[in-house]
Amino acid sequence: MRHRRQPRIAALLLAGLLTAACQQEPPPPPAPPQNGYGATERAFVELAIATDEQALKLVALDDNPSLVENRETELAELRKLLDAPYVNNHAGHDMPGMPTDAEIQLASDSPDARKQFVHAHLTESLEVLRSAGSAITHPPTAEVVKLMERHRTAELAAG
Numbered sequence: 500m501r502h503r504r505q506p507r508i509a510a511l512l513l514a515g516l517l518t519a520a521c522q523q524e525p526p527p528p529p530a531p532p533q534n535g536y537g538a539t540e541r542a543f544v545e546l547a548i549a550t551d552e553q554a555l556k557l558v559a560l561d562d563n564p565s566l567v568e569n570r571e572t573e574l575a576e577l578r579k580l581l582d583a584p585y586v587n588n589h590a591g592h593d594m595p596g597m598p599t600d601a602e603i604q605l606a607s608d609s610p611d612a613r614k615q616f617v618h619a620h621l622t623e624s625l626e627v628l629r630s631a632g633s634a635i636t637h638p639p640t641a642e643v644v645k646l647m648e649r650h651r652t653a654e655l656a657a658g
Contacts, residue, residue, distance in 0.1 A: 535637040536582055543631045544580050544640065547647070549589035550597040550627075551577070554620050557598040560607050561617055565657075569650040576643045596624030618655075625651040 551570045558566035578585065593599050598606075598616055606613035628648045635641045 536580070536640065537637070539634050540580070540637045540640040541582065543635060543644070544577050545585065545587075546589060546594075546627075547631075547643075548574060548577050548585060549587050549592075550594070550624060552587070553598045553600075553603070554596070554624070556603050557606055557613070557616055557620060560603070560613055563657075566617070566654060569654065573643070573647055573650065576646065580640055580643060596620055596627050621651050621655050625655070 551574050555567065555570040555574070558570060589597070591600075596619075598620055602612070602616045606616045625648065628644055628651065632641070632644045632648065635644055
């Protein structure tokens, strides 16, 4: 008789626990970071650093010192935003605005390819920046996004 009560008691306890658990409210979503620098900002900064590091290799081949200066300025500002050591999680990726090693190699041998790849970097990264601008809420990161947008817009206008 003892064996029959234990399963019934266990079933009643389990039912009671499930009922209590189902009546509880779900936990609140995690609070945003105190300073507003969250996962979106961190992801943007890491991507922008990786993109600018690759772009710097490409624009260094061009005869336009302002392109190099702008990428170096952006990299300095982006690194100031980091809240942890930088790890390039995008090495070797083929993403909009990020020149690949193969493109950089081709650009080093062909002025036409260089012009095409620089233009692609500028237009594609400008699209990424515009998208990021609507998602970034951390004011210092938003300022860097605006700086980068100004650079790309001016660089495209200059040809």
